[in-house]
Amino acid sequence: MTSRFLFHGRWVAVLLILVDCGDFHRGPAPDASTDVAPVPVGDGGAGAFAARVAPVLLANCDRCHHTGGSASKSRFVLTGDTMTDRMALLPLVSPANPAASALLVAALGQGHGGGAILRTDAAEYRTLIDWISQGAQP
Numbered sequence: 026m027t028s029r030f031l032f033h034g035r036w037v038a039v040l041l042i043l044v045d046c047g048d049f050h051r052g053p054a055p056d057a058s059t060d061v062a063p064v065p066v067g068d069g070g071a072g073a074f075a076a077r078v079a080p081v082l083l084a085n086c087d088r089c090h091h092t093g094g095s096a097s098k099s100r101f102v103l104t105g106d107t108m109t110d111r112m113a114l115l116p117l118v119s120p121a122n123p124a125a126s127a128l129l130v131a132a133l134g135q136g137h138g139g140g141a142i143l144r145t146d147a148a149e150y151r152t153l154i155d156w157i158s159q160g161a162q163p
């Protein structure tokens with residue numbers, strides 16, 4: 026009968042976690058300085074690159090930033106392979122100062138051959154800066 030009690034206890038714990046996640050999504054943005062644990066589902070946590078970041082880059086940057094494109098000689102050339110593309114991006118991002126990341130500065134048009142592609146109030150910009158500020162995870 027002890028094991029039966031434990032079984033029920035585990036389901037209660039699972040339910041509590043689910044309820045917590047629901048609150049997390051509805052609540053205000055997490056404070057990055059206190060929220061150090063990897064966030065399994067979120068704007069910029071683990072899994073975000075393939076799910077959210079790569080699609081933004083492919084939709085907004087790939088027309089120039091691909092092999093043979095006008096930006097093919099830059100350090101930022103997309104291949105469509107998420108592992109390769111994330112690794113190539115790491116020198117262009119600054120998790121300690123996300124807004125200063127070369128990737129974002131260029132996307133806003135500063136010193137960028139492609140001009141202004143994104144605005145700071147765009148959802149795409151928010152996706153990129155969230156991902157960078159959470160450590161530019163895979």
Ligand code: HEC
Nearest residue numbers: 085086089095096099100101127128131132137138139142
């Ligand atoms: C219309 C074409 C075009 C588009 C679209 C474009 N770029 Fe560029 N980008 C360029 C060109 C051309 C260069 C090379 C000249 C330069 O460094 O500005 C460049 C350079 C860069 C660099 C400098 C890379 C290095 O070698 O240091 C970054 C970072 C960058 N772009 C980011 C972006 C991002 C992020 C997007 C999408 C949000 C984007 N670009 C969309 C044309 C484009």
